[in-house]
Amino acid sequence: MSREIAFVFNGNKMNMAIEDHWTLLHLIREELGYTGTKEGCGSGECGACTVIVDGNAVNSCLYLAAEIDGKELMTIEGLASPDGTLHPIQKAFVENGGIQCGFCSPGMIISAKALLDENPNANEEEIKEAIAGNLCRCTGYVQIVDSIKSVSGHEAQEPHVVAFRSEEGDRGD
Amino acid sequence: MHNFCSVGKRVPKIDAVEKATGRAQYIQDLKLPGMLYGKILYSKFPHARIVSIDTSKAKQLPGVRCVLTAEDIPDIKMGVYKDNRPLKKGKVCSYRDEVAAVAAVDPETADEALNGVEVIYEPLPAIFDPEQAMKEGATLIHEEHKTNVLRMPWKLHYGDVDAAKKEAAHIVEDRFTTTWVTHCCMGASGSIAEFDPANNLKIYSNTQIPSLAQKDFLDALTAMGLKGNRVRVIKPVIGGGFGSKLDTYAYEYIAILLAYHTRRPVKVEFDRTEEFIATSTRQPTITYISQGCDQNGKLLFRDINMILDNGAYTSWGATTPSVMMMPITSLYRVPNVRYEAKCVYTNNTYAQAMRGYGNPQATFAIESTMDMLAEKAGIDPIEFRRINANKPGDVSTQGLRITTCGLEECMDAVKEKLEWEKPKGESEGVGLASLIHVGGGARVYKSDGCGTIIKMNDFGKIDLFTGATDMGQGSDTVIAQIVAEELGLQIEDIHVIHTDTDICPWDVGSHASRTTFVAGNAALGAAKKIKARLLELGAKQLEAPLEKIALRDRHIQHQDDSEKRIEIGKLLRKAHFSHGGQMLMAEYFYDPANENMGKDFRGNMSMTYTFGTHGVKVKVDEETGKVKILNYVAAHDVGKAINPMLLEGQVYGGVMMGLGYALTEQVILEKGENMNPNFRDYKILTAKDVVPIEAPVLETYDKDGPFGAKGIGEPGCVPTAPAIANAIYDAVGVRIKDLPITPERVLAAIREKKGLDLCGQELGRDDVDECIIEE
Known part of the structure; x- marks a missing residue:
């Protein structure tokens, strides 16, 4: 069965015909062609497909496309300004080492956005809670949490490099 | 201390913006015109004879373009010991054994076709404990190998351990075990294979070993009767490696075979279940x-x-x-x-x-x-x-x-x-x-080398081609820092390209924590060549002795006279647009002086x-x-x-x-x-x-x-x-x-130490009602 739906996609009004069985992830990736939203597991366990629907972070792989009717959808592509200026959360991930392979990054950043929109002063525990559903295998989350903390009104900790030996070889001239 | 400009700095990864904005293209994001979708049928038994495979129903399904079993393909041997095949012939030896593969116009049709492949198995006794498998008379996994113990002589003895045991004042002795764990790359495995009309192969694949993979695929082409044809390996952005992509796998060969038979690009992409089941683990x-x-x-x-x-x-x-x-x-x-x-x-x-x-x-x-x-x-x-x-x-x-x-x-x-x-x-x-x-x-291989090519343009910017593989760890950034430091440039002046065997030099692979050291030295070697030529050009231009000039802040300048300087881009344009013009390019292959065992x-x-x-x-x-x-x-x-x-x-x-x-x-x-x-x-x-x-x-x-x-x-x-x-x-x-x-293991050990049974009761007591242990 197909149906007509209307929704706001990254700030733009959309009308389109969809199939009832489509997931929101399918709609975004396969029909709209926006591939920033990733599928990491397809069963709501990894958070790579996180998008924002009416202010809430949802796993788009578990969300039926039909449900988006009349709602507002934001994906990672809608975060930066149209002139390319990064959103402060994106900038924080870039500058604090919050990104390695990057596959989880769109979902992670979107989860952080949903959190900070609701709670701009989220503390470390609240940040960890908010991204607990976003798995990352590369970073060990430390620099991701630091990234989000840096824009939540709580400064990231000092860099952890502490002990340096004084002597130096003759290389590197 | 040296006053470094780029090295030692907390420089953001040069690909981070692409990744933060969702623009980075992983294998999951790539689609080629006319592309088909390949799917793999796995074994239903851990050890069984394949009595027959009937693919007729699957082949009749609308949208199915190809169904392959071992009968349809040449003998392509895979893996370190060449004991594996893309599709299994005669018998299966584990649940992850590939039995058949299909290519169809969409993933759903391909899945449906798999359901239509009928395989009749005759189960064989299976063996799951290596210590049992070592025993005389144990069921053989590969009959032709005659034994379950691989002929790999991992054995050394330095000094005299038995004599030392007699001298020792204290000795401990114990048994430790480790089990299977898996990489869990967030971006699952996948590849897209495509043949041109002359049967040259282009394969997009997540790999940490582009050069060795190219060699493996060349061997596969030879087995397919296409000896001498070309293989081009292209790496999309890789969603994590951790060693998982150090070999070539059945799914890659299956994509190649399906593409060859259909004359269309074919993508094989793992879902998460497949990623857990059909990729390899850490060695237990x-x-x-x-x-x-x-x-x-x-x-x-x-x-x-x-x-x-x-x-x-x-x-x-x-x-x-x-x-x-x-x-x-x-x-x-x-x-x-x-x-x-x-x-x-x-x-x-x-x-x-x-x-x-x-x-x-x-x-x-x-x-x-x-x-x-x-x-x-x-x-x-x-x-x-x-x-x-x-x-x-x-x-x-x-x-x-x-x-x-x-x-x-x-x-x-x-x-x-x-x-x-x-x-x-x-x-x-x-x-x-x-x-x-x-x-x-x-x-560990015959060469531990990595090649780098540097090409400078008229504006003082660099395109750097490296054999190294960045799968997220940041080697591109580290290489850019090393080259920027050596040449007095900024990080953003260095464009690192590592994605394509047609343009990137050879590298043994991203393994053994070797990339910063080996690819870094390779990049540094190429940069030093460029530097020598820049200094030579600069000395002439500034009319200063070589030893008096340096590269700094995108300029060549006199060390004693900061007024005497010229922008590197300008210097390059002068060199390029003159009679007998020249452009700066350099290559360097670094193979460390380490030793094979x-x-x-x-x-x-x-x-x-x-x-x-x-x-x-x-x-x-x-x-x-x-x-x-x-x-x-x-x-x-x-x-x-x-x-x-x-x-x-x-x-x-x-x-x-x-x-x-x-x-x-x-x-x-x-x-x-x-x-x-x-x-x-x-x-x-x-x-x-x-x-x-x-x-x-x-x-x-x-x-x-x-x-x-x-x-x-x-x-x-x-x-x-x-x-x-x-x-x-x-x-x-x-x-x-x-x-x-696990908590279970720790608790059991604590209770054992306290002289209690697994349920926390004193040994010998038997209050069954209060103790339920789940098997």
Whole structure:
């Protein structure tokens, strides 16, 4: 069965015909062609497909496309300004080492956005809670949490490099 | 101290903006015009004869373009031991065995076609325990191999272990096991294969070994009757590697075969279940170890016998003993060492390289028994290790030449930051474990080299083509920093291209923590060539002696007269747009002067070695067996931190992976079948599991490393498990010898120590009603 739906996609009004069985992830990736939203597991366990629907972070792989009717959808592509200026959360991930392979990054950043929109002063525990559903295998989350903390009104900790030996070889001239 | 402009700085990854904005294109995001979707049918049994396969129903399905079984394809041999085929003929030897493959116009049709393939099996007796599989008369996995024990002679004996045993004042002896864990790359495996009309192959694939993969695929083309044709390997952005992409796999050959038969691009992309079931794990081990020391705590010998569950086929997991030899012979000074490892075929899944490449398994046994031996000798664990610590200038029994070595300083850092001597609360304890790892390449292949090409344009910008593979760890950024530093340019002036074998030079692969060292040196070598020519041009232009000019801030300038300078771009344009014009290009192939192992496995495998010590403070809940990490310190001697921020990322990520290995992760195989192929049941750590962690970095400036750097990709996950096991022992007096250290195992050990049964009751009591143990 197909149906007509209307929704706001990254700030733009959309009308389109969809199939009832489509997931929101399918709609975004396969029909709209926006591939920033990733599928990491397809069963709501990894958070790579996180998008924002009416202010809430949802796993788009578990969300039926039909449900988006009349709602507002934001994906990672809608975060930066149209002139390319990064959103402060994106900038924080870039500058604090919050990104390695990057596959989880769109979902992670979107989860952080949903959190900070609701709670701009989220503390470390609240940040960890908010991204607990976003798995990352590369970073060990430390620099991701630091990234989000840096824009939540709580400064990231000092860099952890502490002990340096004084002597130096003759290389590197 | 040198005043570096780029090296040593916390430079953001040069691909981070692409990734933060969702623009980075992974294999999942690529679609070619006319592309078909390939799917694979796996075995329904761990060991069975294939009686027949009927593909007629599948072939009739509208939208299906091709169905292949072993009958339809040439004999393509895969893997380290060439004992594997893309599609299995005659019999299956594990649940992940590929039996048939289809290509269809969309994934749903391909799935439906798989359901239509009818396979009749005749189940065979299967064997899942390597120690059973070694016995005489055991069911053979590969009949033609005559035995289940691989003919890989992992065996060394330096000095005289038996004589040393007689001299030893203290000896410990025990058995340790490690199980299957898996990489869990967030971006699953996949590839797209395409043939041009002349049957040259282009394959997009997630790989850490573009050059070796190209060779493997060339061999496949030869088997397909296409000898002499070209193979181009293109890497999309890779969603994590950790060693999983160090081999070529059945799915890649299947994509190639389907593309060849359909004359269309074919994509094979794993879903998460497939990623868990059909990719290779870390090598599981059974280790029998004894170590002994003299009255004063000096190590006299180390004696290790190991059994490796090889699974049904052979990938790099079977060669992990070559790297295990490094900690076994050379973590601390050990005069007498004996080691033997047997790899044994079973009907389980087969293992691969995974971050650390055998080192975590070996170090678990070594560092656990180091603590046991220290206790027996009555010496503090840190002091015991200090007595035996490696020092710069050492040559180990295996012939590893220790150049820079900050091991003792790493132990000091752990001792201080963990407040080692501070009194602990109830059920709290501290433990530590150290590591040695290759830090200057690893000569496991005939070449350990990497090539780099630098091309400068008229505006002073660089396109740099490297053989190295950035799968997220940040090698592109580190290479850009090295080149920018050498040439007085900015990071953004350096465009690093590593994605295409048609334009990038050869590299043995992103493994062995070798990329910063080897690819870094290769880039530095090319940059030095460019620099020499820039200085020559500049000297002429500025009419100054060569030794008086330098490259700085995108300019060539006179060292004594800052007014005398010219912008590099301008200099290049002058050189280009003149009679007999020239443009600057340079290539450099760096192959470190490390050694392949000899017959007795002696040889300096790496140009330098990375050392580190991890310390951890835990609290054990004696009622539940749950281990809480209160504090974690991971200190490493890295030579020089080219990019401290990325380096910390490697350490944090490694430690969290190591914590999962130690505490929570396990591929549960029940008679060869994966029982937890999802993130709900396979427990990688989440943000809520992050522990307080410090990562002190010690810089020893290795003379052979680029700007003094050594490799740091793998060490973070090497000594995690023994550090935790040692801390648990310190806390509650029980020693866990099997990974993962689950609450169940800790609780059982605590209860056993207290003389209670598994239900916490005194032995001999039998209140069945109160004790329900789930099988």
